[in-house]
Amino acid sequence: MQTAPSVMNSEANNEICALVPPPLRRLFDPQANALPTLQATCQKILNMSGDTSSPDALAQIVSRDPGLTCKVLQIANGIAYSPQQTITSVPHAVTWLGLDTVRTLVATAQLMEHLAQMPDRRPLLSRLIAKALFASTHAFELGTAMNYPQPGQLFSAALLYSFVDLVIAYQAPDLYELLVEARTPADEANILGVSKTRFATALAQTWVLPTGLVDLISAPPPVAETRWQTNQQIFVGLVSGANNLVSAMANPSKPGVADRIRRTLQQGSALPERSLQEALTRAFDKGRQLSRSVGITETVIAQASASPSTLTPSISSPKVQTPSPDQPRSQTVPPIQTHPFETLQKFQTSLLAAKDFNSLLSTLVKALHDDGGFTRVALALLNPGDTDQLLGRVVVGVDEPTQHLCSFTGSLTVDHPLFLRVLKQHDPILVSDASAEEPQSLHPTFAAIWQTSSAVLAPIRVGNRPIGLLYCDRGPYSSQVSPHDLQSFQLFFGQAILSINRLAGIL
Structure with a gap:
């Protein structure tokens, strides 16, 4: 039996379904199973499928696929992830990289294989996947620099924070291209029928994604130019800030935006300049390695400006x-x-x-x-x-x-x-x-x-x-x-x- 909040969410989602353009309406029909590959990818990354909940189970999945084995061992042995060790076994690689990173590699590699059957949309979707991977490494490295207790959660949350972009681009590329130019929620509503945040929240509820992700998508970002005080502010600030920074880095036509977001991240995290720059450099490096490992070889993200000593x-x-x-x-x-x-x-x-x-x-x-x-x-x-x-x-x-x-x-x-x-x-x-x-x-x-x-x-x-x-x-x-x-x-x-x-x- 549905609880009262579930009924309310269902009614709200039905209302949104009536407002969005026809190409997107099937996304809100649980029976239609409109995008099974993308939905399964989100659930695997969030460990909702049950078969990747432990290092041993995940190692077994990787070991059964020679291609995945090669990808995981190559990432684990790269300078970005192991500057001193040589890792020769899949279980060691899974433990070393962490469940969140390996789950992402597995799910993203499978998604990229599926996109190979869509050559007309693959370039756009590959760029969005690369942006998500870069955002996840940026949130993780910034959280690590701040001694955040569970940086793996930051990694997964940042990866899926903008999942709705991938969904819309997958289902209706023309609408996504229009949405890129939107500047305000009102502009988004003119394209989608509702704001992008409202659309993403409803879709996450329809796909029965965790409540924490739904709350994160709908949460307003922390006030700019202030230091984050609570764990919730840190979590939202890092996840949203990492995504905003990577989006700005991917759009060189707007100079100065990435630098402003970088300053906001520094003020919110209170990281010293050197620690911040080292974290951003590590994040960019790891994002590059993850993207390349799943077959995205083109340069999607340009590195943000760095102090001379780090170049x-x-x-x-x-x-x-x-x-x-x-x-x-x-x-x-x-x-x-x-x-x-x-x-x-x-x-x-x-x-x-x-x-x-x-x-x-x-x-x-x-x-x-x-x-x-x-x-x-x-x-x-x-x-x-x-x-x-x-x-x-x-x-x-x-x-x-x-x-x-x-x-x-x-x-x-x-x-x-x-x-x-x-x-x-x-x-x-x-x-x-x-x-x-x-x-x-x-x-x-x-x-x-x-x-x-x-x-x-x-x-x-x-x-x-x-x-x-x-x-x-x-x-x-x-x-x-x-x-x-x-x-x-x-x-x-x-x-x-x-x-x-x-x-x-x-x-």
């Missing part, structure tokens, strides 16, 4: 010494071996004079080449907004620097699995015979350009977070890097990493 450094190649023509570089005894104390003292002085990351990293590259005995030295950095992407930035000791730098650029998971393994470590490693590495470890283009037989590879980390890697060798093929060269490298590397972390305020 990828723009480093110019330092001036280096040129070896004497009558003495090959590979046979030169480097200063670190002939005058170690003086060489390290000079290097330390150069580090102290460096005022930013750019000059520190340039100093390190130059010292390894001039004083460390390495013929070729290269620096590659991670894109902070997409840490699966490596960017070649500086190289010395080669005739074709552009070609050599481009050989570093690419996806860690697809193009450079060896570099991904290096970035998860803390210490430099000596690759004694690069040709003996696993066939897929070195990209064929990289191997052909560098023609290396041995090299030193080292992760550059700020705290526990890798930001890039160094590559050093003594020339192509026969010029071997020895364990003694690795020891020399570590003398420079250790001092440089300490200086980098001091500059970052970690030490």
Whole structure:
């Protein structure tokens, strides 16, 4: 038997059904089952289907599907989610990522497979799914930075907060395009027959989604330029704020809107500028990885403005010494071996004079080449907004620097699995015979350009977070890097990493 509130909701929903345009009316008929795929997706994400309620049960579902297994393990092993660990089993990946993230991956991947049968609508719906994924990671990371007790709830709520956009775009794309231009509830009512909030609330009740989500959709956002005081204000502020921020980031035609929303989030959360920016950078990175994992490869969201310290450094190649023509570089005894104390003292002085990351990293590259005995030295950095992407930035000791730098650029998971393994470590490693590495470890283009037989590879980390890697060798093929060269490298590397972390305020 229906309770009185249920009867009232049913009557209200019937009233709304009579007001909305004909293409949307079937959505309010429980018997019509108009959008079973979307409705099932919402219920899976919210764990209403019952088969994803525990890590073991969810791991079993993922393990039965090779495609899902690959997606989950790839996300779990990316720098964005596990900067130090290598995860090899699905149960470990599910535990590591969290139920909310894995449930979302499972449900969204299945939805994307369904959309493959709708090529005319897939681009629009893919953009909306990407926006929802980005909103969920932004709410989660901001909540984590605030020590919110259950950030997973923020993730799921932010993901479904704008579910009505996807529903309308799926059912009536023309109406959705009109709705995008609406500025007020009155504008929305002219298109939908009722305001968008009223429409979404009624649809959530029709689909029997949790009361908490219904209340969230209908709740007014916290007052701007005030600090959130209650848990409810924090919850609503983060979920609605994350969605508003991502929507603004996805619409570059309105400059300044994203910055205003960002300021509102900072005022409401009371996060320091640095903590806020770090959370937003992590959120953008994770949103990019989740979107790519479900097959959305186009750039849907442009990263919001960031403080200069969080951007990828723009480093110019330092001036280096040129070896004497009558003495090959590979046979030169480097200063670190002939005058170690003086060489390290000079290097330390150069580090102290460096005022930013750019000059520190340039100093390190130059010292390894001039004083460390390495013929070729290269620096590659991670894109902070997409840490699966490596960017070649500086190289010395080669005739074709552009070609050599481009050989570093690419996806860690697809193009450079060896570099991904290096970035998860803390210490430099000596690759004694690069040709003996696993066939897929070195990209064929990289191997052909560098023609290396041995090299030193080292992760550059700020705290526990890798930001890039160094590559050093003594020339192509026969010029071997020895364990003694690795020891020399570590003398420079250790001092440089300490200086980098001091500059970052970690030490």
